Amino acid sequence: MTTGYSPCAVCGGNDWLELPLPHITRSVRSDGAVLIEPMRKAQCSDCGLVQATVLSDAAELKTLYTRDYDIYNSRPSSEQFVSGRYTALAQAIASSIAPFKPQRVLEVGCGNGSALKAVLHLWPNASCIGVEPVTSAVKAAQAQGAPVVQGMIGGTLPSEASGQKYDVIYSIHVIEHTDDPVAFLRAIKELLAPQGRLIVTCPNARVPNLEIVRSDHRFSMTPYHLTALAQKAGFLPLRSTLCPGGGEDLDYEYNQLLVCSLPGKSGEVPKPPLPGYLQEANRLQLFGARRRYFHDFATLDGTLQTRLHGHKRLVCFGTGGWACILAGYAPKTWERVEACAIDGGSNQTFFEKPIVAYDDLRQMGPDAVIVGVNPATQPMIAQRLEEAGYHAVRWDDLITM
Numbered sequence: 001m002t003t004g005y006s007p008c009a010v011c012g013g014n015d016w017l018e019l020p021l022p023h024i025t026r027s028v029r030s031d032g033a034v035l036i037e038p039m040r041k042a043q044c045s046d047c048g049l050v051q052a053t054v055l056s057d058a059a060e061l062k063t064l065y066t067r068d069y070d071i072y073n074s075r076p077s078s079e080q081f082v083s084g085r086y087t088a089l090a091q092a093i094a095s096s097i098a099p100f101k102p103q104r105v106l107e108v109g110c111g112n113g114s115a116l117k118a119v120l121h122l123w124p125n126a127s128c129i130g131v132e133p134v135t136s137a138v139k140a141a142q143a144q145g146a147p148v149v150q151g152m153i154g155g156t157l158p159s160e161a162s163g164q165k166y167d168v169i170y171s172i173h174v175i176e177h178t179d180d181p182v183a184f185l186r187a188i189k190e191l192l193a194p195q196g197r198l199i200v201t202c203p204n205a206r207v208p209n210l211e212i213v214r215s216d217h218r219f220s221m222t223p224y225h226l227t228a229l230a231q232k233a234g235f236l237p238l239r240s241t242l243c244p245g246g247g248e249d250l251d252y253e254y255n256q257l258l259v260c261s262l263p264g265k266s267g268e269v270p271k272p273p274l275p276g277y278l279q280e281a282n283r284l285q286l287f288g289a290r291r292r293y294f295h296d297f298a299t300l301d302g303t304l305q306t307r308l309h310g311h312k313r314l315v316c317f318g319t320g321g322w323a324c325i326l327a328g329y330a331p332k333t334w335e336r337v338e339a340c341a342i343d344g345g346s347n348q349t350f351f352e353k354p355i356v357a358y359d360d361l362r363q364m365g366p367d368a369v370i371v372g373v374n375p376a377t378q379p380m381i382a383q384r385l386e387e388a389g390y391h392a393v394r395w396d397d398l399i400t401m
Helices: 058-068 079-096 114-122 135-143 181-189 223-232 280-307 321-329 331-335 358-363 375-387
Strands: 016-018 041-044 050-052 104-108 127-132 148-150 166-172 192-203 236-242 255-261 314-317 337-342 353-357 368-371
Touching: 041 280, 079 114, 079 192, 079 236, 079 255, 104 114, 114 127, 127 135, 135 148, 181 192, 181 223, 192 223, 223 236, 223 255, 280 321, 280 331, 321 331, 331 337, 337 358, 353 358, 368 375
Parallel strands: 104 127, 104 166, 127 148, 166 192, 314 337, 314 368, 337 353
Antiparallel strands: 016 041, 041 050, 192 255, 236 255
16 A cells, blocks of 8 residues: 555545556557556555546646647548447437437537537537647547537637536546546536536446556546546536447447536535445455456567467557557567558558558468457457458457456
């Protein structure tokens, strides 16, 4: 047990259980960027929240999410996969407050407008606007005609978005990136109409999954933690459920959605009791599962090297988020990759590797193809590769989710 880190954002505790490093010199952000610095996280001994041991300040995050962050352009041909996920997520957002029909809608951290466009389709009579700090994402959204302006909640908002109240404010996978989630929610609260609804989605950390090893996820929250943070910010939670992941290539059970309103006349929002899955014995079990998950990443590269022994020409199938994980957390394996193959190909590169069309892969003559996709779909892709005569290298037995 360690002390000396920032207090827990949920319970204020100062006792931390440190998690092992998934790699001793590298870490991977959610936009796929590989950082040459380790990722350090710990679990609160009192409530089970996972928090970065060194929290970035607001100025540092503003620089990151205005200039450097690029989840929207770093994954070639990803648009063919994410559009369906955003449609499903927009439907989950709308159904979470049905039959309520908002007149004014704000999306906080709207990226390139993918979710906003899906929401506009479901609420065509609503006046919708998105706020996004990433310059490249704002330009991409505006180029497609999406009503998106550049700004950041808690910072300076443009006049198009400020000075008015919204019936619905929703935020998709943003709160886990903030330096202070309670302050983030309080800033949103100032923009919500008296009878309005706040909808927040973020990864669900009840079971360790990919999100917990993303270095820019400052917090990994179970539904209890997200609810408690909303209550600390003065919201009244109304509904907590699972939801699709939108742009995140994660399964349904690993994402959560919370609906909140402003409190009633009393203004009091009672603190939620610690649920059974976060009682002391279960917290320790969860910590053990998280330790094993981090350890699996720490040993990934070495195990893959053993599986690739004797193979000389290696290609990676995929250029999405899981391929980024390979590039970041299995660098020795990635050094051996000569190219990446995807259906249709691309004129871009991926971590300095050329991208070739799958149909042209045979011309390269690889003697092994590592499957760089979601572990849930690796068996299907591996079967496709094997039927085409390639030696497929899977790792879904090492990292399962």
